[in-house]
Amino acid sequence: MKKTKIILLGMAALALMVTPLASNALSGTNADDVEVRIFTKQGGEWFKVKTKKADFRGVLIAKNVLPGKYKVEVADEDVTTPQTLAGEFKMLDSEGRRIDHKTDVDVYMYISGVKTLIVTYETDADGWLDLPSMTPGASYYFDVKEESDLGSKEGKIRIKVKSKIEGSDWYQSLYSRTDENGVLRIKDVSSGKYKFKYKSGDADPAQPFILQLRMLKNNGKRIKDKTDVELFVYMNKVRVKVADLETNADGWLTLPGVMTGMKYKLKVKD
Known part of the structure; x- marks a missing residue:
């Protein structure tokens, strides 16, 4: 008990x-x-x-x-x-x-x-x-009251995820591992800004990874149909739209070639 x-x-x-x-x-x-x-x-x-x-x-x-x-x-x-x-x-x-x-x-x-x-x-x-x-x-x-320890595992990369949702400051929202294929999966992701950082020593900062996201609607509800999502990156502090994407019927979206040190913005078009 x-x-x-x-x-x-x-x-x-x-x-x-x-x-x-x-x-x-x-x-x-x-x-x-x-x-x-x-x-x-x-x-x-x-x-x-x-x-x-x-x-x-x-x-x-x-x-x-x-x-x-x-x-x-x-x-x-x-x-x-x-x-x-x-x-x-x-x-x-x-x-x-x-x-x-x-x-x-x-x-x-x-x-x-x-x-x-x-x-x-x-x-x-x-x-x-x-x-x-x-x-x-x-x-x-x-x-x-106690910190957890996310130890290293062979073939998996530890990644710190920071988020900035409308009205919030930057905050660390997740610290997790990729799978053996370099895929990081995150559920229930809101429209907002995101940036990523490898745990020191786990991977070359220039090495990209694959991001799989289950997006939420802008009212916070689950996506149940294919939905358009705009992807932006910030270059020299200038926001540049790089892609119009579409989730599957369950809200999942795959982003290949995600880089640490870059700032991204996802905008759900519901």
């Missing part, structure tokens, strides 16, 4: 958030199949990173969640009272690396604008974090 350390308790409104579930079964309240918009805060501005539905239990499932400040909002047509969501989040560490062992995560809630530590949960060995209750519209902060 997952470890739960209660750090601060004394407000009835937080009781669900900090009380372990006896059956370890998550469920929301009046939240089954509701549409949820996920926001994060970068550079002092909130921006939407994804839109997806909670499952039949009222549980919001999200992968590749970086430490930071988040809030969730339920679509107007799905709002009811009372209403809470549960969460299953696959966490990354602060460098964007996947978590491969049980790790403590401090969960803060902003109460009257004050960042307040309410509980520490432990992920499972694959980095999954269970949250029994989240209040739509409230702001939370997740702090992963």
Whole structure:
């Protein structure tokens, strides 16, 4: 059973958030199949990173969640009272690396604008974090307490990915490996700017790699039909359009010849 350390308790409104579930079964309240918009805060501005539905239990499932400040909002047509969501989040560490062992995560809630530590949960060995209750519209902060180690593997290149989505600063969004064929796959990619850097010693910086991306619509929803995407590169700080591309029906896009040290922009034309 997952470890739960209660750090601060004394407000009835937080009781669900900090009380372990006896059956370890998550469920929301009046939240089954509701549409949820996920926001994060970068550079002092909130921006939407994804839109997806909670499952039949009222549980919001999200992968590749970086430490930071988040809030969730339920679509107007799905709002009811009372209403809470549960969460299953696959966490990354602060460098964007996947978590491969049980790790403590401090969960803060902003109460009257004050960042307040309410509980520490432990992920499972694959980095999954269970949250029994989240209040739509409230702001939370997740702090992963231990860094993961992305060790070298023969024939695979470690790559740091930095992103700049509309309204955000540059931030490290992922640290992962290519496969043996030099292909880096990234899911749920928003329109925005991206740049890449090899782990020192893994590859010659002049060596290109192949990027496979599953793009999202500009409203954060999954792409379910072939969709046009514009590709730009920045040359001497000037943005130059280099290609009009098309995803497959599942939103996947392949970019050959991607270079580190270059800045790219992807724009979904939905």
